[in-house]
Amino acid sequence: MRHDRDSVVDAALRILDEWGLPELTMRRLAAALEVQPSALYHHFANKQTLLAAVADRIQEAARPGPSPALPWYEATLAEAVNVRDALLAYRDGAEVVLSTRALGLGGDAAHERLAAALRRGHDPETAGLVATALLHLILGDASLAQQRLQADSLGAVAPGTPDASDPGLVFRLGVELLLSGLELAEQSARVE
Amino acid sequence: MRHDRDSVVDAALRILDEWGLPELTMRRLAAALEVQPSALYHHFANKQTLLAAVADRIQEAARPGPSPALPWYEATLAEAVNVRDALLAYRDGAEVVLSTRALGLGGDAAHERLAAALRRGHDPETAGLVATALLHLILGDASLAQQRLQADSLGAVAPGTPDASDPGLVFRLGVELLLSGLELAEQSARVE
C-alpha cells in the first residue's frame, strides 16, 4: 500500500493522540504505516517538517468562528475558547503547536482567528499584537495543563497548581483581564 | 576529580548556554566532566530530575525583588520583568523552566515572586491565580522569543512575528493589559 503526505499526517495524529508526543517517533510512525522508516523521508524532509504539518491540522480543526454580529470583546473571547479547545483536542497538541510556532514553521491559523476577531474593534496593528499576547497565554497555559495531565496520571504532584479544582480557571481569568485591560485603554484614549 | 550535584548542574548550565537544550545530552555532559555517562546517575535519578535542578538555578538567579514601598501594580510589573530577564539570561532557559513546571518537577520561585508582589494589593487566592496567568504568559512568550532566536540564526523566517522590531513589546503589552484589567476589576468591586 502506498501513501501520500495526508495519510502520513493522519497516522501521526493517531499515534500522537493515543501515545503522546515522546512516543511519536519516525520509526514507530513507519511501523504503523507498514513501511520502512526511510520511506517517510520521501514525504517530509525531516521530523520537524512533519510535526509542522501535524500542528497545522490541529489548528485547522477548530470550530467555525463566531457570528459576524458579535462585538469584538465577545468574538475574541469565543475565538480564544475555540483555539484552546482545538489545542486540547489532541494529546500534547499545545506543545506541538508551541514548538512549531517557535521554530517559525507551519501556518498561522490560530493567530489569525484571534487577530480577525480583535480587528472588529481595533486597528490592525493593535489587533495583531494583542492576538500574539493572547496566543502566548493560551499556548503556555494549555501546554502546562496538558503536560500536567500526563504527570498526574503517573502519580506526580505538581507544585502550586490552582487549576486542579477548576481546569481552565487561569485561562479564563487571564483572557478576561487582558481584554478588559484593552477595553479600558481604548476608552481612556477616546476621552483624551 | 570527583563531583557533586552542584558541580554537575554548573556544567549543565554552561553547556545549555553555549550549545542549547538539544545539545545538552547526558553523554556530552559526562564528557565535559571527564566522567563516564553512567556516573551522572549517581547524582540524579534521570535526565528530567537534572533538568529540574537546572531550572531551579535559572529561576533563583533573578534579581532581588522590588522595594517594599512600591504599590502592587509597580511591584508586580517589576517582578514580571525580573522573571523574564532570568529566563532569557540562559539560552533555552524559558523552555527548560516551562517543561519542568509542566511535569510538576522543580521549585516554584518564579510563581512565588509574582504572587508575593500581587499580595500587596489583593487577597492571596486572587494573587495566586493572577500570578499563574502572568507566568504562563511570560513562559509562553519567552520560550517563543528564545526559540525564534535560534530559528533566525539558522536563516528561517517566522510567520507573523511582530516582535522582530521591538523584542519584548508583546510581553509588556500583555502584562500591562492584564494588570490594568485587574485594577479595573478591583475598582468596580469596591463601588458595589
Place this chain on the structure above:
DNA sequence: ACCTGAACACCGTTCAAGT
C-alpha cells in the same frame, strides 16, 4: 560516596538501489 566498563534498546537520517 563516587566512578568505570560494557551492554541494551532505542533514536533521526542518509543513500544506493529497486519498481
Place this chain on the structure above:
DNA sequence: ACCTGAACACCGTTCAAGT
C-alpha cells in the same frame, strides 16, 4: 513517485564491579 535494505552516528539508562 514511492519504497527497501543497510548502514551511520548518535541517544538515555541499567548494572555488576571497582576504590
